Each structure stands twice: as structure tokens, then as C-alpha cells.
Amino acid sequence: MTYWLMKSEPDEFSIDDLRLKKEARWDGVRNYQARNFIRQMAIGDRIWFYHSSCKKVGIAGIMKVVGTHYPDPLALDETSPYYDEKSLENNKWSAIDVAFERKFESTYLLSDIKRLAETDQRLTDFALTKKGSRLSVMPVSEAQWECVMAEIESR
DNA sequence: GCCAACGTTGGC
DNA sequence: GCCAACGTTGGC
Numbered sequence: 001m002t003y004w005l006m007k008s009e010p011d012e013f014s015i016d017d018l019r020l021k022k023e024a025r026w027d028g029v030r031n032y033q034a035r036n037f038i039r040q041m042a043i044g045d046r047i048w049f050y051h052s053s054c055k056k057v058g059i060a061g062i063m064k065v066v067g068t069h070y071p072d073p074l075a076l077d078e079t080s081p082y083y084d085e086k087s088l089e090n091n092k093w094s095a096i097d098v099a100f101e102r103k104f105e106s107t108y109l110l111s112d113i114k115r116l117a118e119t120d121q122r123l124t125d126f127a128l129t130k131k132g133s134r135l136s137v138m139p140v141s142e143a144q145w146e147c148v149m150a151e152i153e154s155r
Numbered sequence: 156g157c158c159a160a161c162g163t164t165g166g167c
Numbered sequence: 168g169c170c171a172a173c174g175t176t177g178g179c
Contacts, residue, residue, distance in 0.1 A: 007176095007177085009177090030175095031162075031175095031176095032162090033162095052176085052177060052178085053176080053177050053178080057177085057178070057179095110178080131159095131160080132159075132160045132161065133160090133161090134160075134161060134162085134175080134176045134177065136176085156179105157178105157179085158177105158178100158179095159176100159177100159178095160175100160176085160177100161174105161175085161176080162173105162174085162175080162176095163172105163173085163174080163175095164171100164172085164173080164174095165170100165171100165172095165173105166169105166170100166171095166172105167168105167169090167170095
């Protein structure tokens with residue numbers, strides 16, 4: 001099992017939306033690096049649900065992978081903002097199904113993560129806090145996961 | 156709303 | 168293959 005982080009703007013889709021639906025398709029990823037990470041995901045992998053571009057930027061909870069990746073139907077949907085006319089011949093984008101696991105009592109903020117990274121070397125290579133990183137899907141090492149989870153549990 | 160940083164496109 | 172122009176991401 002591996003760990004991941006995926007970003008979503010809560011105005012579009014939030015941890016509360018996922019909790020209500022219980023399961024959802026994670027689609028609309030239009031970056032090759034992020035797509036390739038989706039293709040590496042396996043059933044049972046756990047994912048931090050990250051809220052971006054909002055008031056409380058940070059990790060809002062946990063979800064898990066409940067299927068293997070498949071072609072993103074939005075890429076072929078002309079009415080979708082994620083429509084990609086260049087994918088018509090062979091859909092090059094991928095989606096994956098995820099399920100709600102838990103929501104934290106409060107979002108573990110990006111500022112908290114950055115502060116933790118100053119003192120905990122396990123976060124030195126964390127893609128999220130690397131300058132200029134805009135990846136919406138990224139791997140998390142087991143050490144990084146445990147380091148941040150320990151902080152969250154001890155609040 | 157601003158803007159730094161990044162990814163993609165396309166002319167050459 | 169280079170790189171300028173453009174579009175997007177996402178924190179602030």
C-alpha cells in the first residue's frame with residue numbers, strides 16, 4: 001500500500017461532498033505527471049484530501065482508493081470543462097474511484113505543514129512544500145504520512 | 156486580484 | 168530541439 005495527496009478546490013468538491021456521497025470518481029486531472037501517479041494507485045491506498053485555493057488551505061481528511069484507474073469520461077464529454085478534443089481517438093486521461101474514510105476535526109493547514117517541515121527532516125522532500133510545486137496528485141512517503149498524522153492526532 | 160512558478164504550444 | 172508566448176495553478 002502506498003500513500004498519496006490529492007488537491008481539490010472545496011468550492012468545486014470538498015471532503016464534505018465526499019462524505020455525503022461516500023464514493024466518488026476523481027476526474028478532471030489534466031497534467032501528465034499527476035495522471036501518471038493516478039495510474040500507479042492501487043486498491044486500498046490511502047489519500048490525503050487537500051483543500052486548495054480557499055480560506056483554510058490544507059489537509060482536510062483521508063480517503064482511500066477503491067478501484068483501478070480507467071479512462072476519464074469527462075475528456076470525451078463535450079459539455080464538460082474537462083473536455084479534451086485531442087483525446088477523442090484514444091482517451092489519454094485517467095480517473096479513479098475513491099471513498100471517504102474520515103474528516104479531521106479541523107483542517108491541518110499548509111502553514112502547519114510548513115512549520116513542521118522546518119523541524120522534521122522526514123518532510124524535507126515532501127513535494128507539497130517544495131517551492132513552485134503545483135502538482136494536484138503527488139506521492140507521500142510512509143514516513144511523511146506518519147509524521148503528519150502524529151501531529152494531527154496530538155492536537 | 157495579484158503574481159510567481161510552472162506546463163504546454165507552436166513557429167522556426 | 169530551442170524558446171517565446173501563452174494559459175493555468177494556487178498561495179497570499
